[in-house]
Amino acid sequence: MTGGHAGRQAYTGVPRWLYGLAVLAALVVVLPLVAMVARVNWANFIPLVTSAPALAALGLSLRTAAASTALCIVLGVPLAVVLARGRFPLLGLLRSLVLLPLVLPPVVGGIALLYTFGRQGLLGGAIEVLGLQIAFSTTAVVLAQTFVALPFLVVSLEGALRTGGQRYEAVAATLGATPGTVFRRVTLPLALPGLASGAVLSFARSLGEFGATLTFAGSLQGVTRTLPLEIYLQRETDPDAAVALSLVLVAVAVAVVALAYRRPGGRGPDGKAGKQASGERPTTAAGAGGALA
Amino acid sequence: MTFSFQAAVAERGFDVALSLGPTETVAVMGPNGAGKSTLLSVIAGLVRPDGGRAELNGRTLFHLGEGQRRWTAPHHRGTALLAQEPLLFPHLTAADNVAFGPRSAGTPRRQAMEQAVRWLDDVEAGDLAGRRPAELSGGQAQRVAVARALAADPGLLLLDEPMAALDIHSAPLLRRLLKRVLADRPAIIITHDVLDALMLADRVVILENGRIAEEGPTREVLHKPRSAFAAGLAGLNFVVGTSAGDGILAARGHIAGHSEDPVPAGRPAVAVFPPSAVSVFLTDAHGSPRNSFAVAITDLEPHGDQIRVRGGGLAADITPAALADLGLVPGMTVHLVVKAAAVSVYPL
Amino acid sequence: MTGSRKLTALLLAVLMTAMLAACTGKGDADAGSGSSTLTVFAAASLKSSFTELAERFEAENPGTTVTLSFAGSADLATQLSQGAPADVFASADSGTMAKVQEAGLADGGPRNFATNTLAIAVPPGNPAGIRSFADLAKAGIKLVACAPQVPCGAAAARVADSTGTVLSPVSEENSVTDVLGKVISGEADAGLVYVTDVRSAGARVKGIPFPEAAAAVNPYPAAVLAGSRNKTAAGRFLDLLAGPEGQEVLAAAGFGPGPA
Numbered sequence: 001m002t003g004g005h006a007g008r009q010a011y012t013g014v015p016r017w018l019y020g021l022a023v024l025a026a027l028v029v030v031l032p033l034v035a036m037v038a039r040v041n042w043a044n045f046i047p048l049v050t051s052a053p054a055l056a057a058l059g060l061s062l063r064t065a066a067a068s069t070a071l072c073i074v075l076g077v078p079l080a081v082v083l084a085r086g087r088f089p090l091l092g093l094l095r096s097l098v099l100l101p102l103v104l105p106p107v108v109g110g111i112a113l114l115y116t117f118g119r120q121g122l123l124g125g126a127i128e129v130l131g132l133q134i135a136f137s138t139t140a141v142v143l144a145q146t147f148v149a150l151p152f153l154v155v156s157l158e159g160a161l162r163t164g165g166q167r168y169e170a171v172a173a174t175l176g177a178t179p180g181t182v183f184r185r186v187t188l189p190l191a192l193p194g195l196a197s198g199a200v201l202s203f204a205r206s207l208g209e210f211g212a213t214l215t216f217a218g219s220l221q222g223v224t225r226t227l228p229l230e231i232y233l234q235r236e237t238d239p240d241a242a243v244a245l246s247l248v249l250v251a252v253a254v255a256v257v258a259l260a261y262r263r264p265g266g267r268g269p270d271g272k273a274g275k276q277a278s279g280e281r282p283t284t285a286a287g288a289g290g291a292l293a
Numbered sequence: 294m295t296f297s298f299q300a301a302v303a304e305r306g307f308d309v310a311l312s313l314g315p316t317e318t319v320a321v322m323g324p325n326g327a328g329k330s331t332l333l334s335v336i337a338g339l340v341r342p343d344g345g346r347a348e349l350n351g352r353t354l355f356h357l358g359e360g361q362r363r364w365t366a367p368h369h370r371g372t373a374l375l376a377q378e379p380l381l382f383p384h385l386t387a388a389d390n391v392a393f394g395p396r397s398a399g400t401p402r403r404q405a406m407e408q409a410v411r412w413l414d415d416v417e418a419g420d421l422a423g424r425r426p427a428e429l430s431g432g433q434a435q436r437v438a439v440a441r442a443l444a445a446d447p448g449l450l451l452l453d454e455p456m457a458a459l460d461i462h463s464a465p466l467l468r469r470l471l472k473r474v475l476a477d478r479p480a481i482i483i484t485h486d487v488l489d490a491l492m493l494a495d496r497v498v499i500l501e502n503g504r505i506a507e508e509g510p511t512r513e514v515l516h517k518p519r520s521a522f523a524a525g526l527a528g529l530n531f532v533v534g535t536s537a538g539d540g541i542l543a544a545r546g547h548i549a550g551h552s553e554d555p556v557p558a559g560r561p562a563v564a565v566f567p568p569s570a571v572s573v574f575l576t577d578a579h580g581s582p583r584n585s586f587a588v589a590i591t592d593l594e595p596h597g598d599q600i601r602v603r604g605g606g607l608a609a610d611i612t613p614a615a616l617a618d619l620g621l622v623p624g625m626t627v628h629l630v631v632k633a634a635a636v637s638v639y640p641l
Numbered sequence: 642m643t644g645s646r647k648l649t650a651l652l653l654a655v656l657m658t659a660m661l662a663a664c665t666g667k668g669d670a671d672a673g674s675g676s677s678t679l680t681v682f683a684a685a686s687l688k689s690s691f692t693e694l695a696e697r698f699e700a701e702n703p704g705t706t707v708t709l710s711f712a713g714s715a716d717l718a719t720q721l722s723q724g725a726p727a728d729v730f731a732s733a734d735s736g737t738m739a740k741v742q743e744a745g746l747a748d749g750g751p752r753n754f755a756t757n758t759l760a761i762a763v764p765p766g767n768p769a770g771i772r773s774f775a776d777l778a779k780a781g782i783k784l785v786a787c788a789p790q791v792p793c794g795a796a797a798a799r800v801a802d803s804t805g806t807v808l809s810p811v812s813e814e815n816s817v818t819d820v821l822g823k824v825i826s827g828e829a830d831a832g833l834v835y836v837t838d839v840r841s842a843g844a845r846v847k848g849i850p851f852p853e854a855a856a857a858v859n860p861y862p863a864a865v866l867a868g869s870r871n872k873t874a875a876g877r878f879l880d881l882l883a884g885p886e887g888q889e890v891l892a893a894a895g896f897g898p899g900p901a
Contacts, residue, residue: 118826119827120826135783136785215822218785218812218814218823219814223811234790236788236791237790
């Protein structure tokens with residue numbers, strides 16, 4: 001295990017027995033996926049995944065995930081900036097509350113949304129007055145997805161903002177830039193990698209959202225039945241279709257995750273992609289060194 | 294007067310008053326934690342003082358306390374800040390960095406870029422215009438940062454140890470550049486380097502524990518330091534006491550010296566003498582008009598081609614040969630001897 | 642070296658113990674050798690009636706313990722095909738039972754012991770004023786039904802076909818529980834579920850029976866499983882279901898009589 005790629009770095013500092021457990025951990029994740037792939041009915045794969053309900057579900061999933069990601073960006077960026085830069089009492093409490101959907105079972109999220117936006121809910125009356133119908137609509141799907149995905153964007157972006165520090169913003173202000181200009185030309189561009197990976201994570205989370213959607217939005221082909229709901233339904237009668245669609249969802253998720261983790265790390269096998277990233281580090285690292293005051 | 298300033302920040306024990314003429318450059322020096330960076334942060338508007346008032350070119354930067362609550366936001370102050378690190382915006386090219394100030398002031402992009410190129414040429418960085426900060430060396434980046442600060446056309450330039458992060462090859466170039474650009478504009482520069490103070494500043498302010506310990510023309514402060522810190526900068530031995538006859542009465546006894554103007558007895562006064570005038574003896578060699586101090590050696594360190602002997606808060610420079618002859622080691626008790634003629638005495 | 646080897650062994654031991662502990666949880670059921678255990682896999686809608694019948698069965702057959710496992714019929718069938726040990730399978734539809742039979746998991750033919758018919762469930766107070774099956778097709782009525790892929794949805798489709806009504810539900814759920822949930826929360830004006838579901842929901846919904854439901858009477862088949870180690874007791878349990886005592890309990894829950 002040490003001989004293979006010892007060319008560059010001989011010492012790794014990883015005890016040998018750790019590899020055994022690491023392999024075990026990888027198996028826990030990979031083996032079920034392999035088992036699923038092994039069950040795919042390849043002969044009928046194309047007809048299964050291109051059936052009208054399947055295509056409708058995939059299309060709806062991609063559309064709603066894109067919409068909720070956009071909503072996450074619009075709502076999450078201001079929230080992350082306030083959490084990272086704001087100084088007011090109960091900030092810590094606000095942060096904990098905002099992150100709650102990360103640990104909440106999605107069904108609970110669905111119930112909470114129901115009691116907020118549902119007909120009998122907190123805002124139900126007001127929404128009905130506006131002539132809007134949220135229950136059983138695609139809007140409900142987007143809301144459910146936004147609810148569960150927003151923390152991913154906020155956490156990711158807030159982390160980037162905190163790591164970046166405020167020194168660039170202070171310098172920009174002393175150069176005469178208004179807070180608006182500082183936000184637009186300094187804060188946002190510097191946090192862009194964090195924003196991008198946060199958006200990708202939000203998209204992935206939206207794509208996989210199931211529990212809250214089922215509880216809050218219902219399940220109707222082309223309107224609220226996203227890919228995970230379609231898989232859940234197909235499982236009742238047509239396990240082959242469920243497995244085939246699961247594979248499609250896994251493929252989309254893998255593509256999204258690959259996209260997310262190729263960006264900030266930039267560690268290509270030959271270090272080519274990493275050059276620019278490592279070149280930019282010193283300035284940023286030095287910048288984060290300490291506060292001006 | 295271009296700039297007047299008085300502010301207190303209670304939680305940092307900071308209370309400083311300062312003023313600057315139209316083209317004056319003041320060097321702020323002092324030990325770590327003396328409040329130097331706080332001073333710049335308060336002027337730039339990044340830290341809000343508990344009370345005080347400051348004006349720049351007739352505009353009020355802040356006026357707090359005395360029933361007043363006036364506060365100008367940082368971006369309206371015209372006090373550009375140049376820090377130890379260049380802090381160039383990493384996502385912008387050198388030219389875009391320099392154009393940042395003008396564009397923030399509303400200058401159209403094309404015009405701002407023209408100005409940026411002029412300023413880059415001015416700091417001998419015209420060929421770096423298209424580069425990203427990651428592609429610049431430390432010295433290059435700091436020159437671009439100077440251009441960026443100047444391009445914002447600040448009423449007052451604030452420099453926080455601009456040379457500290459540079460290697461010995463880049464520092465002289467930047468020092469020359471700063472000497473040129475600071476000549477005709479008001480600036481406050483924090484530095485640890487006495488050379489910067491001498492070359493760039495008209496006046497030096499010594500901060501200690503959040504207060505001004507001493508201030509005056511750089512040359513005078515170095516020549517006749519009135520604070521231990523300034524004496525350290527000038528490389529002089531510095532003993533505080535009260536005037537008595539031709540010398541002073543200090544904790545370690547009477548120190549004989551000479552003064553240009555007679556000092557009335559009983560006044561706070563200092564005795565100052567260079568380490569080069571101090572000799573080291575193993576035994577006490579009394580004899581007027583000499584001063585002799587028995588001290589335990591704390592440190593021996595090379596100093597130019599001499600050896601600096603430290604002990605009892607005093608320093609003496611001797612030759613390596615003398616060091617070998619005397620067999621000095623830290624902990625040893627020796628006698629530091631200085632002639633009265635080499636000791637200058639003046640009131641504090 | 643020995644230190645790391647010990648640690649590895651320890652970690653592996655912990656893993657093994659955890660796995661064994663997880664496995665034995667299920668293993669206990671058929672391990673009892675002295676007294677016999679009867680494991681019954683039953684559709685979720687049978688929960689209340691089967692719980693009562695199991696108690697009566699235990700009383701009549703001293704020494705026999707009945708273990709009940711309730712879930713959706715399709716889920717139970719999947720578990721059986723994966724080798725879950727059980728003696729009796731009671732399904733909420735014949736399609737699922739047919740699959741279990743095809744897989745060779747059943748011992749002998751199934752017996753229909755009950756029937757279930759659809760009913761309309763509305764929130765208490767019936768805000769949308771639903772009175773008949775035809776009302777469900779009215780514009781603006783938010784109807785929630787089961788998806789056609791699940792038995793209650795298939796039944797709803799059969800009723801709609803037989804009456805020529807075109808239903809356009811706002812949501813097609815996976816289970817009657819999900820349908821009931823939407824009615825109880827007031828999001829839906831009406832839901833199509835079984836009479837027994839309305840009965841078990843109590844006061845949280847109001848049930849509206851409708852004559853058209855006769856077009857889709859859903860039989861509940863039960864069968865002794867091929868893997869059973871206690872086929873005699875399993876047969877007796879089926880007898881109890883079909884007998885007067887069983888029929889009485891099932892009728893009380895809203896089930897119709899099983900066609901002999």
